[in-house]
Amino acid sequence: MSALELINVRKRYGAVETLKGIDLSLASGEFLVLLGPSGCGKSTLLNIIAGLAEATDGDVRIGDRSVTGVHPKDRDIAMVFQSYALYPNMSVARNIGFGLEMRNVPAAERTEAVQKAAKILQIENLLGRKPSELSGGQRQRVAIGRALVRDPQIFLFDEPLSNLDAKLRMEMRTELKRLHQMLGTTIVYVTHDQIEAMTLATRIAVMRDGQIEQLATPDEIYNRPATRYVAGFVGSPPMNMLDATVADGIAHIDGSLSGIPLPQALRENAASARDVIIGIRPESLTLASSEDAGLAIEAKVEVVELTGPELVVTSTIGSQRLTASLPPRSQIAVGASQRFNIDPSALHIFDKATGKRV
Amino acid sequence: MTSTWITTRAWLLMLPLLIVMVAIIGWPLVDTVRLSFTDAKLVGTEGSFVGLDNYVKILSGSNFQRTLITTFWFAVLSVSAEMVIGVLAALLLNQQFYGRSILRALMILPWALPTVVNATLWRLIYNPEYGALNAMLMQFGLIDAYRSWLGEPGTALASLIVADCWKNFPLVALIALAALQAVPRDITAASMVDGAGAWSRFRFVIMPYLAGPLMVALVLRTIEAFKVFDIIWVMTRGGPANSTRTLSILVYQEAFSFQRAGSGASLALIVTLLVTVLAVAYAALIRKSAGVS
Numbered sequence: 170m171s172a173l174e175l176i177n178v179r180k181r182y183g184a185v186e187t188l189k190g191i192d193l194s195l196a197s198g199e200f201l202v203l204l205g206p207s208g209c210g211k212s213t214l215l216n217i218i219a220g221l222a223e224a225t226d227g228d229v230r231i232g233d234r235s236v237t238g239v240h241p242k243d244r245d246i247a248m249v250f251q252s253y254a255l256y257p258n259m260s261v262a263r264n265i266g267f268g269l270e271m272r273n274v275p276a277a278e279r280t281e282a283v284q285k286a287a288k289i290l291q292i293e294n295l296l297g298r299k300p301s302e303l304s305g306g307q308r309q310r311v312a313i314g315r316a317l318v319r320d321p322q323i324f325l326f327d328e329p330l331s332n333l334d335a336k337l338r339m340e341m342r343t344e345l346k347r348l349h350q351m352l353g354t355t356i357v358y359v360t361h362d363q364i365e366a367m368t369l370a371t372r373i374a375v376m377r378d379g380q381i382e383q384l385a386t387p388d389e390i391y392n393r394p395a396t397r398y399v400a401g402f403v404g405s406p407p408m409n410m411l412d413a414t415v416a417d418g419i420a421h422i423d424g425s426l427s428g429i430p431l432p433q434a435l436r437e438n439a440a441s442a443r444d445v446i447i448g449i450r451p452e453s454l455t456l457a458s459s460e461d462a463g464l465a466i467e468a469k470v471e472v473v474e475l476t477g478p479e480l481v482v483t484s485t486i487g488s489q490r491l492t493a494s495l496p497p498r499s500q501i502a503v504g505a506s507q508r509f510n511i512d513p514s515a516l517h518i519f520d521k522a523t524g525k526r527v
Numbered sequence: 528m529t530s531t532w533i534t535t536r537a538w539l540l541m542l543p544l545l546i547v548m549v550a551i552i553g554w555p556l557v558d559t560v561r562l563s564f565t566d567a568k569l570v571g572t573e574g575s576f577v578g579l580d581n582y583v584k585i586l587s588g589s590n591f592q593r594t595l596i597t598t599f600w601f602a603v604l605s606v607s608a609e610m611v612i613g614v615l616a617a618l619l620l621n622q623q624f625y626g627r628s629i630l631r632a633l634m635i636l637p638w639a640l641p642t643v644v645n646a647t648l649w650r651l652i653y654n655p656e657y658g659a660l661n662a663m664l665m666q667f668g669l670i671d672a673y674r675s676w677l678g679e680p681g682t683a684l685a686s687l688i689v690a691d692c693w694k695n696f697p698l699v700a701l702i703a704l705a706a707l708q709a710v711p712r713d714i715t716a717a718s719m720v721d722g723a724g725a726w727s728r729f730r731f732v733i734m735p736y737l738a739g740p741l742m743v744a745l746v747l748r749t750i751e752a753f754k755v756f757d758i759i760w761v762m763t764r765g766g767p768a769n770s771t772r773t774l775s776i777l778v779y780q781e782a783f784s785f786q787r788a789g790s791g792a793s794l795a796l797i798v799t800l801l802v803t804v805l806a807v808a809y810a811a812l813i814r815k816s817a818g819v820s
Contacts, residue, residue: 242723250713268722
């Protein structure tokens with residue numbers, strides 16, 4: 170039995186269709202991240218699952234029942250909002266216990282549940298405070314506590330870490346991962362942050378223009394992106410996308426003198442697609458000396474940036490840009506030509522017309 | 528530039544206004560205090576000093592006490608009704624529906640009308656011979672014969688309260704609507720997920736956002752209701768049998784109808800004192816509620 174099932178879910182606002190038929194099935198205990206840029210429909214989808222918005226068409230099933238038309242309170246879900254959405258006039262304890270209070274859970278039982286959640290989230294000392302007396306991270310914990318205490322079938326998170334600073338965001342990310350491992354809950358999590366998606370998810374649904382572009386494990390999303398869009402969206406610095414033409418098993422990158430012989434596996438697939446995009450992750454490139462044989466590409470170095478753990482080298486092949494992430498102590502001369510080795514197993518080829526993986 | 532010069536310049540710039548204020552507010556106030564200790568008439572006599580006589584007479588007289596009670600009921604009933612109707616209207620106008628903007632604009636109309644126009648309008652509605660209220664109640668079979676709503680002591684005050692309510696609920700609704708729009712959408716969504724029904728949502732989630740602004744509306748409206756004059760003067764002139772006579776009407780009658788400037792002045796000062804007490808009490812309440820949130 171799926172914990173959550175979406176069947177052809179569509180949402181239309183007037184003439185604009187923001188969700189174009191979403192199908193998805195989530196097993197119990199999964200951590201699904203809906204990843205995509207602003208306006209791709211991920212939050213709308215989450216609101217439809219929560220019951221805060223109605224789908225124009227299609228069905229949402231939680232557990233073994235359809236919840237279309239069912240009020241949010243009766244869907245057995247809990248939600249954590251980007252703005253935390255804590256009740257400003259209530260103490261932390263009452264905020265956490267409010268859902269139980271509304272369900273007429275006896276006070277003693279409620280207090281016990283609140284204490285338990287507070288202990289898990291290490292906020293026992295904050296229970297008497299008002300939200301205005303808390304830091305952003307503490308508020309976020311309270312918001313999670315409010316969801317936790319309800320013990321719902323599904324937890325929904327709407328960009329819960331976006332309002333935190335970078336350091337706190339990392340801490341809370343680890344905390345969320347720990348919670349999921351500890352409690353084994355089913356989670357649907359919306360974010361536009363690919364690092365959050367990669368680190369937290371058991372599966373990622375990359376969304377674009379109201380559709381799921383690819384639904385797969387983080388490993389697959391990163392290493393076998395189904396489309397050029399997914400490949401470009403996940404990874405930092407983003408994947409290099411080079412226009413090329415394939416002929417006789419050799420990819421000729423526009424602006425480059427030499428061709429790249431394709432590995433046998435790709436050669437067969439790419440045979441039919443002459444105009445292609447060659448995708449190379451910046452971290453798949455290494456420095457090559459002039460004598461090195463094998464897969465290499467030559468580019469003119471323009472900018473070198475040391476980020477600390479790596480040296481990001483931006484160079485050009487004709488009018489195309491090539492970024493490489495190298496070890497921090499690599500010796501690079503700005504303005505000079507540089508050969509980069511390519512790991513053939515890390516080559517991605519996309520059809521230029523359709524954007525799909527070849 | 529020294530701070531002394533800045534202070535001096537500020538006072539110099541304010542001086543013309545201060546002079547005007549002293550002339551039109553300060554001096555009459557001081558003169559009213561002086562008058563209140565005399566038995567001066569409006570015309571003819573300057574009056575002589577009578578000490579606290581005016582105050583003693585007013586406070587021990589049944590006229591004043593009865594009027595105070597009438598004013599109290601008028602203020603409590605009309606303001607309570609305005610608050611309830613105002614908040615309900617705001618909740619309604621905060622919903623998404625077709626024609627909402629037009630309805631919002633229309634709602635302000637009663638409040639935007641001059642009080643005299645409003646009062647005249649309601650006199651027509653209440654008219655004992657051709658009033659719309661009588662016609663409607665007759666057609667619904669609720670009354671057997673046309674009644675004089677403003678002519679009977681039993682119904683005059685209630686009729687006035689309805690008219691006052693109609694005029695002033697938009698102000699409360701406007702303030703409440705502005706406050707409602709400040710309630711974050713996520714908070715109401717969170718309360719829905721938490722299982723709060725419409726009433727719980729209003730009581731626990733929305734009301735805390737409304738409380739502060741509504742307190743301001745309550746203060747303003749209570750003070751105004753205590754000072755009410757124009758709507759009553761146009762509709763009933765305090766009658767019938769003084770059943771709708773409020774403190775301001777009493778002050779007017781004493782000073783201008785009976786031409787007793789001395790006791791009129793002392794009565795005016797008592798009303799001023801009552802309103803000041805109300806204002807101070809409410810200001811303290813506002814500060815307290817602001818401190819809490």
